[in-house]
Amino acid sequence: MQERSEETRGRILQAAMRLFADAGYDATGVAEICERAGLSKGAFYHHFPSKQAVFLELLDQWLASLDKDFIAAVPVGGVAVPEAFLDMARRAREVFTIADGRLSIFLEFWAQARKDPEIWTRTVAPFRRYRDLFAGVIRRGIDEGSFRAVDADLAAGALVSLAVGVILQGVVDPNGAKWDEVLVSSVELLFDGMRAGDRGERW
Amino acid sequence: MQERSEETRGRILQAAMRLFADAGYDATGVAEICERAGLSKGAFYHHFPSKQAVFLELLDQWLASLDKDFIAAVPVGGVAVPEAFLDMARRAREVFTIADGRLSIFLEFWAQARKDPEIWTRTVAPFRRYRDLFAGVIRRGIDEGSFRAVDADLAAGALVSLAVGVILQGVVDPNGAKWDEVLVSSVELLFDGMRAGDRGERW
């Protein structure tokens, strides 16, 4: 009996994910979600207190999967920093091709974040965390002599921005470029610019 | 009489811009726009056929100003390519600090672009154009010996993605970092990576 409940919840989430990604949060009605999930509105509100709750659940799931894929994959030691980073970029590349349409909802998260404080906190925090994480690793790369003495925070900001920009464009204009290649080669260029031994002088 | 009309149109556009930026397109009602602009719904629909028309006008205005600021500023010749690029990055920096809240609507444009084909075309086209423009300039930089032989298209994609990512984060999390500095230093790093004379070997 409880399993049935869990399965219904899943159906709601899946339907909502799809519709939010396709049409946007505001444009998606509870009725549509219910229709797609194959149940009544009463059932919907039995499992979730509101439409926003579904959105939040989706957001949490997404963030958790992001953490699992990346945080866990961050180079903890042993391996040289730049190589580890490039490895991450390549991993991200796979995420891209796999993510399919599910990445669309990404934009929706950011759009909603500006209106709802709760969503905002949960959306922004991870990105700050990634920046800090990257900054730490870059600092380690500097220490180990792989990078020259760049500003680690700004460089980390550049990395995250790059990722965000690629994702966004990948969502809006998927056929506009081979975004996975753009991502990998961008990171390569960035690291070339940070390599130790470069004169570091400006143009 | 005609001036009055123009002024009313302006008031509507300004009010809509503000509200779309603050609360989003969907969440903003025509009634709110009218109230903020200080006129009636009848007047609104006298000047614009629909809410979307206002949005489109706003989009066009924004794109036009973007073109004026950047396309016109693209290095046409004489000056060395990298320097010209960095100059553009610095100019963009000013746009940032000036843009104020008006940049928020940027996200709204992208979010709406996925739903409305007309908005999509007008939103995506310029970014493709920027990419092509940048690619051309980069190729010129390679020819003149400033850059090594990188893939110009991918590098241009990296530049645009960087800008998009910075803007987006600047909108959602304005106090999360000094985004204008991130932008400038990112471009610097990217160019360091493309400089001629580097061995170009991978890590």
Place this chain on the structure above:
Amino acid sequence: MQERSEETRGRILQAAMRLFADAGYDATGVAEICERAGLSKGAFYHHFPSKQAVFLELLDQWLASLDKDFIAAVPVGGVAVPEAFLDMARRAREVFTIADGRLSIFLEFWAQARKDPEIWTRTVAPFRRYRDLFAGVIRRGIDEGSFRAVDADLAAGALVSLAVGVILQGVVDPNGAKWDEVLVSSVELLFDGMRAGDRGERW
């Protein structure tokens, strides 16, 4: 100059007539009338105080033309009553074929009559007048021995009802029957039933 004004009024009336007939009074907007007449709303309200005023003018015109065609044609004397009536029916037949789409507005008049007292008075009065007129003529027919002693008022009511019913069906279902023939033959049958010499006994 005054001629121009008169011509504009005419254009408005004509456009309104057409639109009222096609789409109905309520569904026709002042803007549509103006567009079809090729002028602005300001001009419209310069010539008519309201949309209803146009409708009333149209109604009056129609009633006047009706009077001209029928009241004037009523058998004043000399000729035998039944023949005169049949002559009128034949004349009505021509009106039918000529009236074209302009008859559609007839239904609109009746529909509006139930809501607006002023329209009601002007719409109903003529029909009562026709009934009285017919009743008088029928009485004359009885006096002269053409008809047997039927109830003149009821017979007149039958005549008018017949006409109304035929017109209405002609408007709604023009291809459903040859309504002009139905009208003529109906009147013939009715008069056969009123002819003197019949036994007048019931079935």
Place this chain on the structure above:
Amino acid sequence: MQERSEETRGRILQAAMRLFADAGYDATGVAEICERAGLSKGAFYHHFPSKQAVFLELLDQWLASLDKDFIAAVPVGGVAVPEAFLDMARRAREVFTIADGRLSIFLEFWAQARKDPEIWTRTVAPFRRYRDLFAGVIRRGIDEGSFRAVDADLAAGALVSLAVGVILQGVVDPNGAKWDEVLVSSVELLFDGMRAGDRGERW
């Protein structure tokens, strides 16, 4: 639970019927219907997809009741045709006096029929059917020797037109005449005109 739903539907239909009859379809707002029915717009749109759906349901109900009263009452055999017809006319008379204000909606049906194809089909079809039905019976009357050899189709058209005209005037000008008597006596006159034994010569 199901009964409650049915009762609510009924309340909506009844309120709509009354308001459509009083003020017309276009002039009646959904809000008014809800207010009169004592429920909210949410409830309204739960039971009906649109205002027009209510109208169609009303139309169907009316047509069904019409069929029940008349089609079923058509003389199937045994009884002489003219008598059967007069019996029908008398039955119609009762319908009149009972129908009360509910007949007003009749006009609304016809007025709307010109605009909406679906309404048109459903409105016109029955009247054509009645005409065919009457024509068949009249033909039977001719065969059995009750009527002389009139054109059955035209005569049937006359009958229906008479009914339509009487109803319409009864709706618009209820106090203008004793419409029930007009109807009965009109049919009598018409049958007098069709009686066998008359010389059939024209005037």
Place this chain on the structure above:
DNA sequence: ACCTGCGGGACACCCCGTTTGT
């Protein structure tokens, strides 16, 4: 516990018939 239908208001966008200034 799980699910359903019914109902509630609020409000969206659009457009209406009209008046005001020029």
Place this chain on the structure above:
DNA sequence: ACAAACGGGGTGTCCCGCAGGT
């Protein structure tokens, strides 16, 4: 003669709570 402005509804749809049944 007209463009500009006015409010007040028009329908339809939204997200959401209950009461009741399985």
